[in-house]
Amino acid sequence: MTGSAERLIWTAEDAREWIAVPTADDDKYSRGVLGVITGSHDYPGAAVLGVEAAARTGVGMVRYTGPRAVGGIVLARRPEIVTQSGRVQAWLIGSGMNAGRRTFVLGGEIQQALAQGVPTVLDAGALDLAPDATGPTVITPHARELAELLSPRSTEATLDAIRADAATWAARAADEFAVTVLLKGSTTHVASPGSPSYAVTDAPGWLATAGTGDVLAGILGALLATNTERIARDPALALPALAATASFLHSRAADLASGGGPITALDVAEHVPAAIAALLRD
Ligand SMILES: NC(=O)C1=CN([C@@H]2O[C@H](COP(=O)(O)OP(=O)(O)OC[C@H]3O[C@@H](n4cnc5c(N)ncnc54)[C@H](O)[C@@H]3O)[C@@H](O)[C@H]2O)[C@@H](O)CC1
Numbered sequence: 001m002t003g004s005a006e007r008l009i010w011t012a013e014d015a016r017e018w019i020a021v022p023t024a025d026d027d028k029y030s031r032g033v034l035g036v037i038t039g040s041h042d043y044p045g046a047a048v049l050g051v052e053a054a055a056r057t058g059v060g061m062v063r064y065t066g067p068r069a070v071g072g073i074v075l076a077r078r079p080e081i082v083t084q085s086g087r088v089q090a091w092l093i094g095s096g097m098n099a100g101r102r103t104f105v106l107g108g109e110i111q112q113a114l115a116q117g118v119p120t121v122l123d124a125g126a127l128d129l130a131p132d133a134t135g136p137t138v139i140t141p142h143a144r145e146l147a148e149l150l151s152p153r154s155t156e157a158t159l160d161a162i163r164a165d166a167a168t169w170a171a172r173a174a175d176e177f178a179v180t181v182l183l184k185g186s187t188t189h190v191a192s193p194g195s196p197s198y199a200v201t202d203a204p205g206w207l208a209t210a211g212t213g214d215v216l217a218g219i220l221g222a223l224l225a226t227n228t229e230r231i232a233r234d235p236a237l238a239l240p241a242l243a244a245t246a247s248f249l250h251s252r253a254a255d256l257a258s259g260g261g262p263i264t265a266l267d268v269a270e271h272v273p274a275a276i277a278a279l280l281r282d
């Protein structure tokens, strides 16, 4: 890490510490299973992107239990995905969902997932559930989503104010909801109650394209699922470290996918294995 105490820049050296490399003793369950409830009739692609990114980040298994019609689309892209419900070590919830259109049944399933108390990523259409989270939780808003989330609690939390001082607002949200906050942008800020804040810099501007946030959420979900012991041991250390590592990998995968030119979100997901290999090798 480099920088002042309040704003540490997350480096390759830091990120490397948080990649769980499988050993001869591992099997798919010991590595960790990620449960995923994402996507909707309106945004099925978000589920495909998040699942693709999670699988490419390395995880024992992905269980997709979101809307059934979306599950078919996810399976068409990735037959490795299991659509039966069962035990999971971490959850990824909300990408491509709309909180205002959450059905009673889906809301119940999400509440059941949250009640398990396992490490959870809340993205996009599940950000409103931050106050309901019982386990170690990371929320992944962009500035507009954070403004929506905070505005009922603070009239000062406007989009302009958050854009002008993103690190401070990430920290305020972390304290307000008692969760780890990964605030997306050209610089991504990670804040967690009682922990130092981290910044992930140098992301290529080409990342400003639809679906890259869904990919980031998938990377983070896989990192949580494969690091549950470390999270249980010291959540205040592990959650912000894993969030910053996810953002770091996302940015490096984008660099590799780009080579200086434009990228799509799926390109970023597909380059996560090479980004991890480079991190471990160097
Ligand atoms: N392939 C997919 O399925 C994708 C799904 N996505 C999902 O889409 C959902 C909504 O995401 P967003 O954060 O984009 O929110 P919105 O789509 O709600 O848009 C946010 C704001 O941008 C404004 N806006 C829309 N089009 C605009 C334009 N052309 N010029 C200027 N302003 C414009 C809207 O009025 C709104 O205020 C999330 O659940 C997300 O996960 C996105 O990640 C994009 C890709």
Ligand SMILES: Nc1ncnc2c1ncn2[C@@H]1O[C@H](COP(=O)(O)OP(=O)(O)O)[C@@H](O)[C@H]1O
Residues within 6 Å of the ligand: 142, 184, 185, 186, 187, 188, 203, 204, 205, 206, 207, 208, 209, 210, 211, 212, 213, 214, 215, 216, 250
């Ligand atoms: N100008 C930029 N430079 C670098 N990275 C960016 C830039 N704009 C956005 N990003 C990154 O791209 C991703 C966009 O995520 P998000 O806003 O959720 O988009 P979507 O909802 O389309 O997936 C985030 O990881 C964010 O940090």
